[in-house]
Amino acid sequence: MSPGIFITQIIARPGTTQQMERLTVDHSHLRDSRILLVEDAVPTQLLVQLLLEDHFHVATADSAEQAQIQSLEETPDLILLDINLAEDGMSGLELCKDLKSRAATRHIPIIFLTSAECDDTEEACWNAGGQDFIRKPINETTLLNRIRNQLILKRQAENLTRMAYVDPLTCSFNRRYFEEQLNAQVAHNARHHRSMSLLMLDIDNFKRVNDTYGHTTGDECLELVASALREEVGRPMDQVCRYGGEEFAILLPETDLTGATWIAGKINKRFRDRLAEIPSGGVDEEGLPGLTVSIGVACRLPSEGVKSLICRADQALYQAKQSGRDCFCVAEVYPDHPALMGV
Numbered sequence: 001m002s003p004g005i006f007i008t009q010i011i012a013r014p015g016t017t018q019q020m021e022r023l024t025v026d027h028s029h030l031r032d033s034r035i036l037l038v039e040d041a042v043p044t045q046l047l048v049q050l051l052l053e054d055h056f057h058v059a060t061a062d063s064a065e066q067a068q069i070q071s072l073e074e075t076p077d078l079i080l081l082d083i084n085l086a087e088d089g090m091s092g093l094e095l096c097k098d099l100k101s102r103a104a105t106r107h108i109p110i111i112f113l114t115s116a117e118c119d120d121t122e123e124a125c126w127n128a129g130g131q132d133f134i135r136k137p138i139n140e141t142t143l144l145n146r147i148r149n150q151l152i153l154k155r156q157a158e159n160l161t162r163m164a165y166v167d168p169l170t171c172s173f174n175r176r177y178f179e180e181q182l183n184a185q186v187a188h189n190a191r192h193h194r195s196m197s198l199l200m201l202d203i204d205n206f207k208r209v210n211d212t213y214g215h216t217t218g219d220e221c222l223e224l225v226a227s228a229l230r231e232e233v234g235r236p237m238d239q240v241c242r243y244g245g246e247e248f249a250i251l252l253p254e255t256d257l258t259g260a261t262w263i264a265g266k267i268n269k270r271f272r273d274r275l276a277e278i279p280s281g282g283v284d285e286e287g288l289p290g291l292t293v294s295i296g297v298a299c300r301l302p303s304e305g306v307k308s309l310i311c312r313a314d315q316a317l318y319q320a321k322q323s324g325r326d327c328f329c330v331a332e333v334y335p336d337h338p339a340l341m342g343v
């Protein structure tokens with residue numbers, strides 16, 4: 001019998017009496033989940049640890065301050081939080097509010113542990129941003145199932161986010177993500193007067209690849225290009241996005257024109273080097289043909305808007321194609337360029 005707990009369902013079937021059916025719910029996929037237990041009363045801490053240790057990875061903190069550090073450093077999958085922590089520090093409610101106000105921790109579900117019976121306490125838990133609460137004395141079944149429900153909801157939310165923002169073929173971010181990030185980056189740069197750059201990249205003669213080797217090979221080439229691009233843009237803040245078809249957009253925050261052209265040159269070289277290793281007109285050991293790419297490079301001008309930045313990078317890409325492909329071109333700017341007017 002696979003691991004999991006039994007749930008009992010009463011299923012009414014036509015023509016028979018009600019029957020009890022025991023269905024197994026498999027929770028083994030939740031075993032890797034990391035729970036942070038924030039509890040200063042040693043007996044409760046030991047009891048909860050004992051109840052959970054066969055089901056999850058459990059870490060403990062006995063003060064809100066310690067939990068705050070652990071939450072930021074280890075980002076647990078769920079926090080079990082005693083509402084009444086020692087009075088000389090931050091309370092459980094204050095910790096919850098703090099974690100929910102930070103981008104790095106606000107997605108972590110928090111379940112309060114409380115011995116209070118009154119409605120005011122319950123309301124305070126919800127108002128602080130908690131996802132659930134469990135009354136003491138703790139019941140094992142309630143504890144396990146409340147935790148599991150929150151973990152399942154969290155995973156579902158993560159899957160939905162992935163589906164909304166990641167291109168399933170190349171595992172790169174999709175155009176929706178690109179547009180949201182570009183808007184955010186441009187706003188950030190306008191506020192902080194930092195440089196940022198955008199590369200628009202298109203695979204050369206890709207129609208020929210599809211026509212010669214078929215669409216499956218074409219798809220594999222797109223995967224290869226995407227993973228090569230992710231390797232070439234080294235910083236964690238750099239983002240490779242599939243803009244559409246065989247076109248990619250690469251966002252380079254905190255990057256000036258010198259940095260952006262260096263990366264574009266590296267990308268061109270990578271594909272050129274690979275091409276040189278493949279026998280002329282042939283394929284590599286994976287059965288994929290040689291490819292080159294054309295790139296348009298644009299560094300955001302002071303007060304330039306999103307549309308203008310994309311437009312300039314796109315025009316530079318067009319110039320790269322016109323110049324014979326397998327190269328990059330830098331977006332032009334002239335004194336009365338609309339970009340300089342903030343368009």
Ligand SMILES: Nc1nc2c(ncn2[C@@H]2O[C@H](COP(=O)(O)OP(=O)(O)OP(=O)(O)O)[C@@H](O)[C@H]2O)c(=O)[nH]1
Nearest residue numbers: 202203204205206207208210215218219245246321
């Ligand atoms: N296999 C595959 N092909 C795609 C996908 N998306 C777009 N394409 C193909 O990409 C090709 C793009 O062709 P064109 O726009 O003519 O451009 P090109 O042949 O790359 O020529 P240049 O861009 O001028 O170098 C078309 O054949 C599309 O069908 C995809 O998801 N998978």
